[in-house]
Amino acid sequence: MTGAVPKKDWMDTPAVFKPGNYCYPGKESMAAYHGKNLPGKFGPARVWDVESDDWKLVDNWQQILLEGMKERLEKFRSFKIFMDCCVRCGACADKCHFFLGTGDPKNMPVLRAELLRSVYRNDFTTAGKILGSLAGGREMTFEVLKEWFMYFYQCTECRRCSVFCPYGIDTAEITMMGRELLHLVGVNTNWILEPAANSNRTGNHLGLQPHTFKENAEFLLDDIEEVTGIRLNSLTFNRKGAEILFVIPSADVFADPGIFTFMGYLLLFDHIGLDYTISTYSSEGGNFGLFTNNELMKKLNGKMYAEAKRLGVKWILGGECGHMWRVIHQYMDTMNGPADFLEVPKSPITGTVFENAASTKMVHISEFTADLIKHDKLKLDKSRNDHRIVTFHDSCNPARAMGLLDEPRYILENVCNNFHDMPENTIREQTFCCGSGTGLNTGEIMDLRMRAGLPRANAVKYVEEKYGVNMLACVCAIDRATLLALMQYWNPNVEVCGVSELVGNALIMDGEKERDSGLRFEPLAANEGETDV
Amino acid sequence: MKVLKALGIVLVLMALAYVGVMLPGGRTLFGVVFPYLALAIFIIFFIAKVVGWAKSPVPFRIPTTSGQANSLPWIKQNKLDCPSTTAGVIGRMVLEIFAFRSLFKNTRAEIHEGPKLAYGSSKFLWLFGIMFHYSFLLIVLRHLRLFTDPIPAFVHALEFGDGFLQVGAPTLYITDLVFIGALTFLFLRRLVLPAIRYISLPADYFPLFLILGIGITGVLMRYFVRVDVVSIKMLTHGLATFQPVISENVSGLFFVHLFLVASLLAYFPFSKLMHLGGVFLSPTRNLANNSRMVRHINPWNDPSIKPHSYASYEDEFREFMVDAGLPVDKELPPAPAEEVAPAEGGASAESE
Numbered sequence: 107m108t109g110a111v112p113k114k115d116w117m118d119t120p121a122v123f124k125p126g127n128y129c130y131p132g133k134e135s136m137a138a139y140h141g142k143n144l145p146g147k148f149g150p151a152r153v154w155d156v157e158s159d160d161w162k163l164v165d166n167w168q169q170i171l172l173e174g175m176k177e178r179l180e181k182f183r184s185f186k187i188f189m190d191c192c193v194r195c196g197a198c199a200d201k202c203h204f205f206l207g208t209g210d211p212k213n214m215p216v217l218r219a220e221l222l223r224s225v226y227r228n229d230f231t232t233a234g235k236i237l238g239s240l241a242g243g244r245e246m247t248f249e250v251l252k253e254w255f256m257y258f259y260q261c262t263e264c265r266r267c268s269v270f271c272p273y274g275i276d277t278a279e280i281t282m283m284g285r286e287l288l289h290l291v292g293v294n295t296n297w298i299l300e301p302a303a304n305s306n307r308t309g310n311h312l313g314l315q316p317h318t319f320k321e322n323a324e325f326l327l328d329d330i331e332e333v334t335g336i337r338l339n340s341l342t343f344n345r346k347g348a349e350i351l352f353v354i355p356s357a358d359v360f361a362d363p364g365i366f367t368f369m370g371y372l373l374l375f376d377h378i379g380l381d382y383t384i385s386t387y388s389s390e391g392g393n394f395g396l397f398t399n400n401e402l403m404k405k406l407n408g409k410m411y412a413e414a415k416r417l418g419v420k421w422i423l424g425g426e427c428g429h430m431w432r433v434i435h436q437y438m439d440t441m442n443g444p445a446d447f448l449e450v451p452k453s454p455i456t457g458t459v460f461e462n463a464a465s466t467k468m469v470h471i472s473e474f475t476a477d478l479i480k481h482d483k484l485k486l487d488k489s490r491n492d493h494r495i496v497t498f499h500d501s502c503n504p505a506r507a508m509g510l511l512d513e514p515r516y517i518l519e520n521v522c523n524n525f526h527d528m529p530e531n532t533i534r535e536q537t538f539c540c541g542s543g544t545g546l547n548t549g550e551i552m553d554l555r556m557r558a559g560l561p562r563a564n565a566v567k568y569v570e571e572k573y574g575v576n577m578l579a580c581v582c583a584i585d586r587a588t589l590l591a592l593m594q595y596w597n598p599n600v601e602v603c604g605v606s607e608l609v610g611n612a613l614i615m616d617g618e619k620e621r622d623s624g625l626r627f628e629p630l631a632a633n634e635g636e637t638d639v
Numbered sequence: 640m641k642v643l644k645a646l647g648i649v650l651v652l653m654a655l656a657y658v659g660v661m662l663p664g665g666r667t668l669f670g671v672v673f674p675y676l677a678l679a680i681f682i683i684f685f686i687a688k689v690v691g692w693a694k695s696p697v698p699f700r701i702p703t704t705s706g707q708a709n710s711l712p713w714i715k716q717n718k719l720d721c722p723s724t725t726a727g728v729i730g731r732m733v734l735e736i737f738a739f740r741s742l743f744k745n746t747r748a749e750i751h752e753g754p755k756l757a758y759g760s761s762k763f764l765w766l767f768g769i770m771f772h773y774s775f776l777l778i779v780l781r782h783l784r785l786f787t788d789p790i791p792a793f794v795h796a797l798e799f800g801d802g803f804l805q806v807g808a809p810t811l812y813i814t815d816l817v818f819i820g821a822l823t824f825l826f827l828r829r830l831v832l833p834a835i836r837y838i839s840l841p842a843d844y845f846p847l848f849l850i851l852g853i854g855i856t857g858v859l860m861r862y863f864v865r866v867d868v869v870s871i872k873m874l875t876h877g878l879a880t881f882q883p884v885i886s887e888n889v890s891g892l893f894f895v896h897l898f899l900v901a902s903l904l905a906y907f908p909f910s911k912l913m914h915l916g917g918v919f920l921s922p923t924r925n926l927a928n929n930s931r932m933v934r935h936i937n938p939w940n941d942p943s944i945k946p947h948s949y950a951s952y953e954d955e956f957r958e959f960m961v962d963a964g965l966p967v968d969k970e971l972p973p974a975p976a977e978e979v980a981p982a983e984g985g986a987s988a989e990s991e
Contacts, residue, residue, distance in 0.1 A: 180694075183693075192914075194835075206748055206750065211838075231909065270745055272768075276703060344965055440700070510710070511706070535706060
């Protein structure tokens with residue numbers, strides 16, 4: 107794992123697929139579904155086996171890839187520049203969690219990019235056309251395709267390498283191009299295609315139909331009632347005329363521990379009397395299209411504005427989700443704007459106008475909550491989180507694609523008494539990925555995920571040993587799902603939560619009973635042996 | 640092997656120039672034709688490359704945010720690493736281009752027993768990178784004395800500053816030392832560190848050897864081998880004024896030096912050396928992080944890509960939605976009459 111460098115040149119080291127080191131290919135029906143919606147973008151639908159040497163590719167697959175590459179070089183300056191400018195200085199090499207965790211040199215961002223760059227040089231540059239391998243070029247062969255599949259699905263597009271690159275070469279962009287190309291010839295993974303298909307049809311990646319989604323969410327009202335003694339009645343679905351549409355990562359109504367984050371949202375909104383609604387049609391913020399191609403990303407993202415328009419809301423509030431926010435922040439306005447039917451977001455409670463969201467009209471829940479706390483609009487009892495010694499995981503996308511760093515920390519400092527940051531090389535813009543973003547959150551590669559998550563887990567271990575940290579807070583649903591497994595493996599004493607769960611725990615609700623447990627029915631610190639105080 | 644290939648090519652180039660000038664017409668070829676040709680290739684293809692990049696649009700605003708963004712007024716924005724204005728972007732780019740700021744942040748990660756990860760600052764690459772680039776720049780500027788008459792004042796100033804130590808005769812230039820030293824470090828780094836050696840291509844060693852060759856031949860001429868500076872200046876000044884004169888006193892070593900420079904110029908636009916131009920155009924660095932505030936236009940955005948419509952969503956799930964009490968845009972069609980009054984319904988009512 108410590109990365110003994112192979113003796114053979116990397117171009118002569120083939121990718122070998124074994125059970126556990128690759129994601130399962132997309133089901134035929136899923137590939138067909140996307141192919142019908144976006145003709146030409148998803149290659150032929152078929153049953154194929156990654157470990158086989160026959161991927162049932164179409165005869166002219168090389169030509170499709172090279173033409174696809176040419177098209178993308180013309181459409182993306184980033185792609186062109188990043189193909190030409192790398193000097194292989196190696197500053198990015200030890201920045202990647204996949205490299206640190208697996209020791210596989212092809213997980214160094216520079217080599218991951220070279221997998222694509224070598225083909226680019228061979229077919230699109232003068233030097234490569236004349237000098238071939240001497241200029242670092244190589245032909246697009248099946249062996250190269252296998253490498254692409256292996257290593258573009260061992261990158262979570264977290265952009266940590268990009269922070270250190272002297273030219274800002276962003277491996278996330280290269281991986282995105284690589285994956286777009288792979289999809290053109292039908293080389294895909296099911297854990298991306300199926301959630302994306304679900305999001306398109308049912309509104310959320312889990313495939314929850316509207317009634318199930320509503321029932322799931324309302325079920326959590328019972329839990330809230332049990333913990334707080336009050337029945338919230340502000341939760342509505344698909345309600346026309348609400349002031350604000352709230353878009354969540356759908357895992358927050360379904361999976362532990364996301365559901366506790368969802369309970370936190372609901373308590374907060376009820377506490378301030380927010381006029382909001384949740385849509386079952388646009389019930390997913392997480393965008394699995396981002397992991398395939400631009401077209402599908404745009405298609406899935408389009409729902410939020412379409413629904414905001416149909417419901418006639420003033421603006422949109424977004425929950426704690428990583429890729430959802432990358433797409434909202436960097437792509438949404440460009441792809442699906444202008445949102446001129448919405449108003450510039452203004453907090454109905456504090457009157458704060460969110461100038462930074464003047465065009466997209468979408469505000470992050472952490473920005474919204476931090477503003478409420480700053481204006482002293484929340485009644486909080488920090489001590490209710492005293493049983494939590496909290497550290498914060500900067501989720502990659504909010505950190506490195508938005509710059510959302512201080513808002514969650516401000517909230518945490520105001521809702522709990524014990525907050526400790528991890529070491530500086532592992533937080534803020536230098537944060538380490540959970541190891542399973544971009545559709546890699548799947549059981550068949552668990553070993554790989556635990557390795558890729560090692561840098562994150564190790565930094566948590568450091569604060570666990572130093573401060574007794576037992577709660578890892580984050581602002582991303584994929585994090586909540588994947589960090590849970592990561593902690594269970596590396597640091598079993600540490601639990602995972604969303605920031606809003608701790609907010610919900612600390613909120614003093616009107617008419618509530620004396621709380622003796624947190625949102626997950628865990629006893630509060632004050633009640634452990636001190637019940638008579 | 641890669642190293643030897645690259646070294647071999649540079650040695651061949653050197654030999655080519657050394658022997659070439661002895662052949663009839665060789666002095667004109669290596670002293671006039673090749674330098675002009677190389678310069679023309681450099682200018683034309685450099686521009687072509689930059690124009691080629693500029694032709695591709697920047698469809699999305701994708702800066703890497705390396706600090707707190709502009710958000711609520713009381714949250715302190717990191718205006719340099721996460722700029723939201725053009726002024727901030729200029730600041731970020733200036734620091735990037737002149738101070739190699741991203742490289743300055745470089746860290747080193749090490750895995751210890753445990754496994755346990757440790758991080759440390761690592762500024763060597765930044766330090767030697769910056770030493771190499773700045774000494775190269777100063778040396779190029781110093782060379783202006785060979786192409787200008789009168790020599791501009793700033794060139795004199797550079798020479799004075801550079802020879803500040805006043806060691807030896809001719810005075811030792813600090814940049815010469817730094818240049819050769821930094822290049823050697825960068826080369827050894829590539830050779831010695833296993834991971835860096837693994838990622839290196841012939842195209843990484845070749846420019847290193849080429850530039851090192853230029854440096855060594857230059858140093859040889861200045862400090863060790865007597866060359867006729869007057870004849871050389873006649874030639875270089877002649878080249879600059881398009882009236883080249885080649886004196887018989889110009890030595891073969893000079894032609895080797897000149898030919899390597901010409902090779903570097905001609906090779907430049909087709910190689911990774913184009914990072915000189917590319918660093919200005921990188922969309923993750925040269926864009927303001929204000930994508931939620933200001934709309935960005937994608938020229939090839941396809942308006943025909945529409946989300947799965949709400950209407951078809953409701954069509955598929957209407958029955959469930961009505962049952963669950965969710966509002967719908969279109970009510971369910973009235974149920975067919977025979978289902979309204981089923982026979983069993985009546986029967987069960989009777990039995991009660």
